[in-house]
Amino acid sequence: MAKLIERKIEKLGLTYDDILLRAEYSEMDPAKVNVASNLTKKIKLKIPILSAAMDTVTEAKLAIALALDGGLGIIHKNYSAERQAEEVALVKRFESGFVEKPLTLSPANTLRDAREINKKYSGIPITKDGSSNGRLVGLLTSKDYYFDDPDTDTIDKYMTTFDDLVIDYEGITLEQANQRLKESKKGKVLIIDNDKDRRLMSIVCRRDLEKNYDYPNSCKDENKRLRVGAAVGVRDYKDRAGLLIKAGVDVIVVDTAHGHSKNVIDAIKDLKKNFDINIIGGNVATKDGTEALIEAGADAVKVGIGPGAICTTRIVTGVGSPQASAVLECVEAAGDIPIIADGGIKYSGDIAKAIGLGANAVMIGGLFAGTNEAPGETVITEDHRVYKSYRGMGSIGAMMDGSADRYFQTIPGEPNVKKLVAEGIEGMVPAIGPLADHLYQLIGGLKQAMGYCGAKTIDEFQKKATFIQAMPGTASHESHPRVDILKDAPNYPRRT
Numbered sequence: 001m002a003k004l005i006e007r008k009i010e011k012l013g014l015t016y017d018d019i020l021l022r023a024e025y026s027e028m029d030p031a032k033v034n035v036a037s038n039l040t041k042k043i044k045l046k047i048p049i050l051s052a053a054m055d056t057v058t059e060a061k062l063a064i065a066l067a068l069d070g071g072l073g074i075i076h077k078n079y080s081a082e083r084q085a086e087e088v089a090l091v092k093r094f095e096s097g098f099v100e101k102p103l104t105l106s107p108a109n110t111l112r113d114a115r116e117i118n119k120k121y122s123g124i125p126i127t128k129d130g131s132s133n134g135r136l137v138g139l140l141t142s143k144d145y146y147f148d149d150p151d152t153d154t155i156d157k158y159m160t161t162f163d164d165l166v167i168d169y170e171g172i173t174l175e176q177a178n179q180r181l182k183e184s185k186k187g188k189v190l191i192i193d194n195d196k197d198r199r200l201m202s203i204v205c206r207r208d209l210e211k212n213y214d215y216p217n218s219c220k221d222e223n224k225r226l227r228v229g230a231a232v233g234v235r236d237y238k239d240r241a242g243l244l245i246k247a248g249v250d251v252i253v254v255d256t257a258h259g260h261s262k263n264v265i266d267a268i269k270d271l272k273k274n275f276d277i278n279i280i281g282g283n284v285a286t287k288d289g290t291e292a293l294i295e296a297g298a299d300a301v302k303v304g305i306g307p308g309a310i311c312t313t314r315i316v317t318g319v320g321s322p323q324a325s326a327v328l329e330c331v332e333a334a335g336d337i338p339i340i341a342d343g344g345i346k347y348s349g350d351i352a353k354a355i356g357l358g359a360n361a362v363m364i365g366g367l368f369a370g371t372n373e374a375p376g377e378t379v380i381t382e383d384h385r386v387y388k389s390y391r392g393m394g395s396i397g398a399m400m401d402g403s404a405d406r407y408f409q410t411i412p413g414e415p416n417v418k419k420l421v422a423e424g425i426e427g428m429v430p431a432i433g434p435l436a437d438h439l440y441q442l443i444g445g446l447k448q449a450m451g452y453c454g455a456k457t458i459d460e461f462q463k464k465a466t467f468i469q470a471m472p473g474t475a476s477h478e479s480h481p482r483v484d485i486l487k488d489a490p491n492y493p494r495r496t
């Protein structure tokens with residue numbers, strides 16, 4: 001009998017609530033610990049946090065806020081490939097060193113056209129044909145905006161012309177461009193190919209330089225542009241990936257509910273063969289699944305079947321793996337390929353547990369859905385409490401909007417709601433204000449944990465951390481406060 005049970009029931013699975021990090025001798029000041037981590041061998045994070053590729057969590061706004069603080073957002077794919085690529089481009093353009101393909105207009109455009117664009121951009125390069133690498137003829141700055149009739153007045157009457165611009169040439173370094181900005185006291189350096197063709201190659205903006213000082217910890221690429229990722233499915237992944245890469249995406253996530261399957265493995269192989277881009281594969285929860293994705297070429301593997309706050313996979317299908325055990329099993333199988341612990345983060349302590357188990361980063365959905373930057377709808381209840389919507393990508397609503405292929409179900413857009421089997425719910429979470437404040441608490445908790453364990457770096461923490469397993473069902477009760485809360489702590493809201 002025991003043998004039969006062993007054969008059928010593989011092992012005991014533990015959730016984050018079932019374990020606690022063991023405190024170790026420490027000389028560490030939590031304020032001095034470094035939480036930088038590797039997302040892949042090529043991409044470094046300043047904080048080990050990704051935001052989930054969900055349509056109520058990650059679009060450009062949240063991805064920008066997260067990257068400014070050192071993490072990385074994964075833009076969801078419940079949009080057309082073009083729109084998703086535009087969200088990626090918004091992040092890449094937000095704060096940059098060299099802005100390639102800036103928004104441009106032609107001298108024949110009206111001032112009204114410029115105003116439409118200028119809600120977001122302070123100076124618009126003007127090229128002869130209006131294209132982003134056409135012949136540079138001028139720059140329309142905010143000082144050029146005196147006009148009589150914006151609908152008929154054209155830009156050529158007002159723009160600062162080529163001879164008065166700060167120009168430099170392809171090949172200039174960012175430091176040199178910054179120096180030119182400082183010396184000229186102007187807002188932009190315009191980089192062209194040569195004096196003959198004057199084709200616009202990129203621009204460098206003073207405003208971006210200033211932002212670099214404001215956010216010294218941001219997660220950036222070699223050109224000092226914020227990093228961002230984007231999700232693809234197993235159907236239209238190739239065309240989508242092409243557009244995302246063109247828009248500057250740093251990493252592509254082949255995002256499915258069951259990564260250990262043929263079409264996911266094939267998609268990863270195909271993407272690695274055709275593009276020079278980092279790929280994260282997922283989700284898996286086993287040694288075999290992890291090994292299969294790594295063999296296919298994944299640069300990192302995402303782990304989690306069923307721990308998500310809006311997830312009903314375990315209830316609807318009976319399939320899943322308690323997240324702490326799943327992370328540990330996959331970390332052991334992955335060797336030096338990074339593991340991302342996806343879903344089930346309820347508190348900062350869960351981040352510490354995931355990283356201590358060996359994950360290089362966590363992916364967060366629910367804890368970010370209530371931030372100002374998340375795209376979910378704001379809901380005000382009758383008793384004036386403010387919430388934001390948060391729904392699973394396997395909920396009926398999200399699947400009807402395009403995510404059905406994450407669950408290997410119907411082709412997006414088909415109006416057959418009755419044929420969809422939901423693996424997620426549509427809900428709401430309390431509105432919690434700016435992401436940055438929330439991140440401060442989450443990272444603060446992780447740093448404190450590293451202090452308790454005497455670890456200065458993520459690498460050291462992963463090596464040193466050991467755990468105590470609590471008696472089932474008891475740890476959670478003993479760990480939580482057991483009095484009526486008078487005042488919410490910023491990292492322990494009353495709803496818990």
Ligand code: IMP
Nearest residue numbers: 052308309311344365366392393394424
């Ligand atoms: P959370 O941080 O606990 O809210 O979990 C977020 C994670 O849940 C995402 O990154 C996905 O991996 C996963 N997820 C998203 N939508 C669904 C769903 O509808 N069903 C199951 N899992 C989901």
